[in-house]
Amino acid sequence: MSDINPISSLASAERTPTTIPIAGGSRLQLAKWRVPLSILALCLLPWLLPSKALAVNVLIYGVVCVGYNLLFGYTGLLSFGHAAFFGTGAYVTGIAIVHFGLPWYAAVFFGVICGGLLALVIGALSIRTRGIYFSMVTLALAQLVYYVALQASNWTGGENGLRGFTVRKINIFGAHINFLDPIQKYYVLMAFAALALWFVSRILNSPFGAVIEAIRENETRARACGYNIERAKLLSFTLSGMICALAGTLSAMHLAIVPLDSLHYQTSGMIVMMTLLGGAGSFFGPFIGALVFLLMEDVFSIWTSHWQIIVGSVFILFVLFLPKGIWGTLLAWRMRK
Amino acid sequence: MDPSLIAMQLFSGIALGAILVMAALGLSIIFGMLGVVNFSHGAMFMVGAYAGLWVASLTSSFWWGLLVAPITIGAFGMAVEFFLIRPLYGRSVDDPLLLTFGLGYVLVEAVRIVFGSDGIPFPTPSQLRGVVNLGIGYFPIYRLFVIGVVGVILLALWLLLEKTKFGLIVRAGARDPQIMRVLGVDIGRIWLVVFGLGVGLTALGGVLAAPMRTVNPEMGSLVLAEAFVVTVIGGMGSLVGSVVAGLVVGIAVSMTALVAPEMAQIVMFALMALVLLIRPQGMFGKSGVNA
């Protein structure tokens, strides 16, 4: 493909993927088993990691990254505003319980719906732009949501975040689950995560999955083939937002508080970093990225409260030398053989 | 509503806008010439403020801080371009964006390590304290100073871009990069200087803003978003757009603070959303390139 130097990006440059695309129609044998394998790994996670809390975090942020990856790794759109959907999912869940007294499952449902609607709106506005401009716009629009949440403190608790909605007991089809027990909580949340993974896998395998790959590979060609690019991008954006919103609902249920920072672009950036670390454009990559990132945080914060500087430096090194991420590099290696 | 109050708020808005212009201009210059969106731009603003603080405390003079900080941070910017961003040329256009984001992350934490997480007040220099009677009301001298400095910088920039050979190359390069290579212009040196200039401008904005806000490690995060908003409204890669939009946004925020303070921050984002709806390329941007 044409040499993309920084100056030629003044034209609406196509984004040359730094990722290895695993076409949804599975070129690797592993890919057929990706959902069962992921679920297996998730089942084992609490026993493999140093703490249950870490396992839950990996679960939640893994789902965020998988959702984000749909847009970033597979469609090729670098959004810097996905915290808006994550945070909205969390806030709506909390608000539904605190202010409307809804049961937890209704709260989760509305969280996902509202996240999806917000994604539709923000997507519609940002898709009017392309390339790096798009990244800037998504960041700024997400910050708008942040400031609205900050100001609407009657609903959201403002700077202090939303509190007062501890989920203690839940009732799933007659099974009584004590949500305060870390293990039981984990597996309930894992059920949702598994659903999300299965949903994403279906999307990637579907004809639409082929469409977004084509858009990532060569947008102008895809348009010439007969695809309405803007509409396809919007659909991808919305689906991606919904999944991140689901992760947000899980986060709200887990923490019993929604911090305002869940909407800040630093959170968006963290999602991007995790996804890239693991490997954008692959199915397992984002989860691995979340795992590695959170492990690093866990381990390094024992030594220093400034673990972020280490993680940030690692990220810079990855961008320079390992842009395909951990899993992506492994995959590329295997493909070469 | 008291007319003098409105006038005062207007002036306040212009001062605020002046700072925004400094941040947005740096971003625009770097993007216009290198095609790189510097996601560490807010962090550089903040580092500029800290650098100014540090130099001022060493020399007991604000003026040394004002002079030295932007130059030092600008030089730092050149090092960043050379060692971190240049290796990424030829790769995906998103890579410099991602890298600079990581860099911003690191810079904020580095500042926390060196200076601590608490905010440090930056005293207004003694020569610029107090207010002056502008006829319609009393206005802080420091803010007038800020407007003045930014005005001078804009003039100097205009002279640089319009009247010097360097400026000609920058303007030509932004329009037709291939020609420059053919003409044998050392493009690497140009990139170095442009990046340093862009970073230096935002660092200067940070030093200027320091007495008006508490200097803390988070002060850059809002600035990044603001710079983006101004750039979107003004038009990507348009320097005139950055200036006009910066002032418009500053005034809009200031005036909104008068009638509905809780909406003040939100109004700039709302403006941006409006521009995206009606004219996605921004006030002075070219249609079809990025929008």
Add this chain to the structure above:
Amino acid sequence: MSQVLLSVENVGRTFGGFKALDGVTADFEQNKVTAVIGPNGAGKSTFFNVLSGVLAPSSGRISYKGRNITGTPQHRFTHLGIARSYQITNIFPLLTVHENVRVAAQALRTRYNIWSHRDRLKELDEKADAALNAVGLHGRRHDVAKFLAHGQQRALEIAVALVADPRLLLLDEPTAGMGPEETKDMVALIERLAAERTILLVEHKMKMILGLSDRILVLHHGKLIADGSPQQIQSDPEVRRVYLGQSHGYA
């Protein structure tokens, strides 16, 4: 008397102050091969871009099968039955040859289905295989497009356009960068395609054009300066003047 498939009336396109196309009028009959030639900068690319919907004309109108299609968004064009190939190879580099053509075929069938498995759509595989057989790439269907030789990429370029089963096929310098052998193969392919479809061709290789086309349009400075059979064009004094020393020879 053949039917008119595409008709352009007084079509013009300006960029800023520059008139890339100026008052071009022509009718294109079904199942004929028409070549568009002209020196560099004559407006051939612009003309193709206007005909394939990449650009809307600044003036004039385009009719297809009798319907006015001026200003139709680009992505609707394949659905109308107009497909194009590009002068600079424009394919999906990291997808395999088969995937390239399949996704092009899919555009006409389903675009927003997020639920079924894509492998279920067997007819897309059949269409893709047919298109690949037509251009002779079936043997390389599992190769990643990026790693094909230049000539094969050009063939893939055509297959991607062909799989949409277009009535009107716009080929933009299909033999760009090809040597004599490959050019012969391409000419043979175009002749096979011409049996069932209307073809519009931009090319620089004069011998090839003279042998292949039923009709030639000559553009110069955005204006149509000649329009006729190969014999008429060859003896046109205006064309001679414009083209003196500019003919290429291959095939």
